[in-house]
Amino acid sequence: MTEKQKRFVDYFIETGNKTEAAKKAGYSEKRAAEIGAENYRKPHIKAAIDAGLKELQDERTAGKTEVMQFLTAVMRGELQEEVVTSEGTGDGRSQTKIVKKQVSAHDRLDAAKQLARRYGLDKLVVEQKLDDRIQFIEPPDEDVSHADD
Template identity: 45%
Template sequence: MYLKLTIKQQRFADEYIISGNATEAAIKAGYAKRAAYQQGAENLKKPHIKTYIDERLEAINSAKIADQTEVLQYLTAVMRGETAATEVVVEGEGDGVSCARLIDKPPNEKERIRAAELLGKRYGAFTDKVSVDGNIAVEFVGYDDVEE
């Protein structure tokens, strides 16, 4: 856990996360423009500010990037037909008039089989490789021992 940041330090850290530029972040946080470069560099060296920035970036990344468990859960839901995709369906109403509407469609058989294949691949269920273990005696023959 990081130490309590001042309001200015937290504003600096949050602006730095957005821009990646310490000088710009220092100016937006309220530091004097003439001292912004130095203040930004010093702030990035302070452990409690660095820890805050690292924790915030990790939280942002974990919220945006699916982890392995989430991917496996999604593939399982698709394979079981528990998900739905929204599709546009156009229906004729007569006299050359048609109407478009949205429907939720469960995964078709092809999509479910593909999800099952990806899950099977992950767990090694469909492998053609054969693993052979064993002990083999190896005898080294020196040059002098070879018959001509």
């Protein structure tokens, strides 16, 4: 692949526009649309564009490990979120500021539920004892044998 073609690939990935990519890569302004379309049809250039777009998608998209780590951090209360608060300063005036606070118990519980679903723990029955201990109990197997009527 020529240097101009490599630049075309890079600029196409950046802009998503064949004509603009051809211009930025250094091709003739007058023939940029034609050359851009021609380059895009070349199998080796198209393959390089597809590989570059896939790599970009992989970098921008959270994978399952990252999602699980995030949900775990939320559940454990390891993350903080920014919220806007308003404080009175006297004379009927107030001032807003951004403060960090721990993720809410509701959000932590929701993260725990999502993790439980992922691990199949949502099928367990939770029983809370009077002394505040929580015990997970396997639900009884459902009777799947049905006699034909």
